Amino acid sequence: MELYRKIDGLISQLDFESIDEVRKNTLQPLIEFIQGKVDKREAVKLNFICTHNSRRSHLGQIWAQTAAHYFNISNVYCYSGGTEATAVFPAVIDTLKASGFNINFLSDDENPKHAIKYAEMKQPIIGFSKLWDDAANPKDGFCALMTCSEADADCPIVFGAEKRVPIHYNDPKEFDNSPDKMEEYSLTSMKIANEMSYVFSRIKVPNWK
Numbered sequence: 001m002e003l004y005r006k007i008d009g010l011i012s013q014l015d016f017e018s019i020d021e022v023r024k025n026t027l028q029p030l031i032e033f034i035q036g037k038v039d040k041r042e043a044v045k046l047n048f049i050c051t052h053n054s055r056r057s058h059l060g061q062i063w064a065q066t067a068a069h070y071f072n073i074s075n076v077y078c079y080s081g082g083t084e085a086t087a088v089f090p091a092v093i094d095t096l097k098a099s100g101f102n103i104n105f106l107s108d109d110e111n112p113k114h115a116i117k118y119a120e121m122k123q124p125i126i127g128f129s130k131l132w133d134d135a136a137n138p139k140d141g142f143c144a145l146m147t148c149s150e151a152d153a154d155c156p157i158v159f160g161a162e163k164r165v166p167i168h169y170n171d172p173k174e175f176d177n178s179p180d181k182m183e184e185y186s187l188t189s190m191k192i193a194n195e196m197s198y199v200f201s202r203i204k205v206p207n208w209k
Contacts, residue, residue: 003118003119007118010100010193011067011193014190016201024198026166029165030046030145031202031203033163034073035202038073043076044068044073045141045142046076046145048060048061048079049082049083049132049144049146049158050146051082051148051151052085053080053086054086054088054092055092055188056172056188058127059092059192060080060169061080061125062078062101063189063196064199065125069122071201072205073200078125079142080137081137082131083131083150085129085131085134087111088129089173094185095182095185101117102118111128111129114127132158142160144158146165148168148169149168169191172187
């Protein structure tokens with residue numbers, strides 16, 4: 001069940017050395033959460049949370065699920081949500097398509113659903129904007145990944161979360177009216193791809209007998 005070739009190529013060329021020690025320390029609690037679940041043979045549930053669940057949280061969810069597959073870490077389930085529901089911003093979909101993801105519309109309304117695939121034989125990620133505690137998301141035992149400072153402040157308690165880790169990213173929305181818009185979305189996407197790949201590259205799978 002190999003990744004689509006373009007995605008595989010992108011991940012193989014990522015540079016973990018570009019992640020400085022301060023940022024690696026920020027990501028370390030996430031690594032420890034995942035490793036602890038893997039060691040106990042428990043499901044790894046990650047919920048990426050941002051204000052509108054329209055940009056960074058989706059990129060986090062999708063790249064984390066893809067990185068888990070690339071590094072052969074099984075039993076990983078990635079989700080996303082917001083403190084309010086809006087819609088997946090179209091530039092996010094365009095950026096993921098440019099990275100090699102296969103994306104199909106499942107509905108065409110104000111908050112469309114997308115089937116996002118990173119490998120032909122894997123079930124698609126169903127991408128749409130929703131609250132962090134939506135019925136589609138886990139109710140307990142998950143790690144809440146706060147991808148923006150606004151949601152981190154507005155949501156002081158994430159009920160059901162076993163662990164909470166702030167991993168803030170700059171919002172590419174700032175460039176929506178700029179000629180550099182798609183370049184900035186791509187940079188944000190690849191930064192998240194690099195960090196999620198780094199995280200899963202650090203996970204050691206026990207040699208169970």
